[in-house]
Amino acid sequence: MAETNAAKSAPSPSEPKLSWGDQVEDAASSSQAELNTPAEPKRSWGDEVEEAASSSEPELNVDALAISEDKKVNKFLDEPEDSNIKAVTTGDTPYSSASTFEDLNLTPELLKGLYVDMKFQKPSKIQAISLPMILTPPYKNLVAQAHNGSGKTTCFVLGMLSRVDPNLKAPQALCICPTRELAIQNLEVLRKMGKHTGITSECAVPMDSTNYMSFGKRPPVTAQIVIGTPGTIKKWMSAKKLGISSVKILVFDEADHMLAEDGFKDDSLRIMKDIQRMSAHCQVLLFSATFNETVKNFVSRVVNDHNQLFVKKEDLSLESVKQYKVNCPDELSKVLLIKDRIFELGEKLGQTIIFVRTRNSAGMLHKSLVELGYEVTTIQGALKQEDRDKIVKEFKDGLTQVLISTDLLARGFDQQQVNLVINYDLPVKHENHSEPDYEVYLHRIGRAGRFGRKGAVFNLLMSERDQMLMEKIERHFNSQIAQVASWNSDEDFKGALKAAGLL
């Protein structure tokens, strides 16, 4: 059996649920005990997709997996934030994990960016495993899942920077992100890391009114790397302002959302197909901390012959981030809790993000807190572009301590000083508010605890429905979430923060 546990994960024979790897193992007729439960059909979503997959795609040959299990890999076993990543490769390309950035044959300019500007010392585990897959010919497609805050951005940014030909002044790498904020953040990382390479880059997001340039007058893009949001990328492509004939690497950040039915599926597929028509050998990289079963199966149909890295959902919650639930009798008590506990206790500990469900409730909560005399900023998609930029910049510069946000910032937003996340409203599925959105929950709590830092999450529960949602979330991730005894006890909150390692 060629599938390898790159980390110390013990096989769990009692695991009843179908996980990502199982599909592949089925195809390779695995002999692992856990897959041989005879009476189990092991499928919950119908055979239609399975048939389509087996008829249209070559069977995976997992025999060639070669994540080496030597001491190089063992170096990373103590990093909790990215333990238990499983790798499955196709074909006969051997890969070995990179224990240092030198192992990757990067240019001296890029190494300088990594060590001096980014202050990196060695690859995190997801980087050690994924970078050889990205950088080794024949440059196979990759679907990669890794924990929040474990360094996924570096994987694809480094991948883009090292695959670009510096002498060719045309777009060669494209990265699509779900929000303007994430595109800007990723471009900042890319520019910092690639500072000494001379590689050019551009952000393709809706322009703010101050930088407005008549679209027709705009010259075609010559930047070698373009990072942006789907609408703007599509617009530039169809207006022939963004040439795609030289694009050889296409990245989707937050890929599960980019390919979800209620996400950016249509835009993403359109962009992918247009590029693949122009340059057939374009490498596609899909990165996210979450891939639910539906998206997972869709992904394996749209991205052919891809290597995979994945994490079981039970292993996905960050151990360094302590999660709590608090019962609040009414709306007012939620506001008072934030006023008296979060502002008075939490503010000293670092920055806080408060997530709400709607733009409207963001505004209401903002108003209540301001009326009580507290300083807080709010971000949501209906604000003007320049206001959004300003609020994010103030928060990133540490000028503001508490930020209210819709799910605009749920994914990818990277601010290391955030160690408190408040779910003022629990995330629910759009089509059914009695069903939690597990993926969004995981992304939200991942705003705390960046790169293994300590953090705490407080889920404010107000109704029977909230209780039920919380139970479902606990069951889904197989994790017990501790209860804070009383919403209005300073001592209880101090105790919780202490237990989280923050006080």
Added chain:
DNA sequence: AAAAAAT
């Protein structure tokens, strides 16, 4: 009874 992008 959404949010995101953008037309």
